[in-house]
Amino acid sequence: MxxxxxxxxxxxxxxxxxxxxxxxxxxxxxxxxxxxxxxxxxxxxxxxxxxxxxxxxxxxxxxxxxxxxxxxxxxxxxxxxxxxxxxxxxxxxxxxxxxxxxxxxxxxxxxxxxxxxAGFQGVMKRWGFHGGPASHGSMFHRRGGSYGQCQWPGEVNKGRKMPGHKGDKxxxxxxxxxxxxxxxxxxxxxxxxxxxxxxxxxxxxxxxxxxxxx
CATH class of the missing domain: 2.40.30.10 (Translation factors)
Structure with a gap:
């Protein structure tokens, strides 16, 4: 049973x-x-x-x-x-x-x-992204990169891995x-x-x- x-x-x-x-x-x-x-x-x-x-x-x-x-x-x-x-x-x-x-x-x-x-976390801790170069002047250290398109359709696709609330699932x-x-x-x-x-x-x-x- x-x-x-x-x-x-x-x-x-x-x-x-x-x-x-x-x-x-x-x-x-x-x-x-x-x-x-x-x-x-x-x-x-x-x-x-x-x-x-x-x-x-x-x-x-x-x-x-x-x-x-x-x-x-x-x-x-x-x-x-x-x-x-x-x-x-x-x-x-x-x-x-x-x-x-x-x-x-x-x-x-x-x-x-x-x-x-774990509260609000970035993509590196939340999803395991590698991140960008750590050297000076890169301007791309812990960001997630491109999330959407330039003009068409001009929206973020559903399911895209982005910063947000980690855990509590x-x-x-x-x-x-x-x-x-x-x-x-x-x-x-x-x-x-x-x-x-x-x-x-x-x-x-x-x-x-x-x-x-x-």
Whole structure:
């Protein structure tokens, strides 16, 4: 069954595996995620599960959302996201709590997160341009060169690499290996790095493109 959990990136550390090899891991605090709403193909036109993460004070939630949580019988949460589901192998009900116990060591997962933002940057740092001569009088050190045409059509083509905001993009890392699951602490240890800063929100889902054994 394909399912998704909402989590928070805690940081990175390292541990030794069974073969005494040092493995870099990213620690993610995932769940517990209460089920706030369940949508079905017959009633809503598509199958989806809406889950929450990280408790929130009631006075910090607006009235429509507060009524939505009250209807589900769960405490207000900071994060509230809906995830499509193909077909639920098990019957999820409103009020159920999803935890890291649904994952196991050795399993492949996909991590969706937001990359770190670096503010406004030039083309050399943002896109890796080489730049112009660094000598005196060149007048072309860190510029991007020609961006458009002289007279016709007299516009900049769509997709042209130019200075602008670097980072802060939604990215997905596929097929990360689950090294260890700590159910009592709601922690999951993933081999390798994960997009985003410490404390950033990430979504952990069952891998969609795992390579099948031949």
């Amino acid at each position: 394909s399912f998704t959990l909402i989590g928070k990136k805690v940081g990175m550390t390292q541990l030794f595996d069974g073969d005494n090899r040092l493995v870099p891991v990213t620690v993610v605090e995932a769940g517990p995620c209460p089920v706030v709403q369940v949508k079905s193909q017959d009633k809503d036109g598509y199958s989806a599960v809406q889950i929450g993460f990280s408790s929130q004070k009631a006075h910090r939630v607006n009235k429509p959302q507060l009524a939505h949580f009250a209807k589900a019988g769960v405490e207000p949460t900071k994060e509230l996201r809906e995830f499509r589901t193909e077909a639920l192998e098990e019957e999820l009900k409103v009020g159920d709590v999803l935890t890291v116990s649904r994952f196991e060591a050795g399993q492949k997962v996909d991590i969706i997160g937001t990359t770190k933002g 939604r990215r997905t890392t596929q097929n990360l290996t689950v090294v260890k699951v700590l159910e009592d602490k709601n922690l999951i240890l993933l081999k390798g790095s994960v997009h985003g800063p410490k404390g950033g929100t990430v979504y952990i889902r069952t891998a969609k493109k795992t390579r099948k054994a031949s």
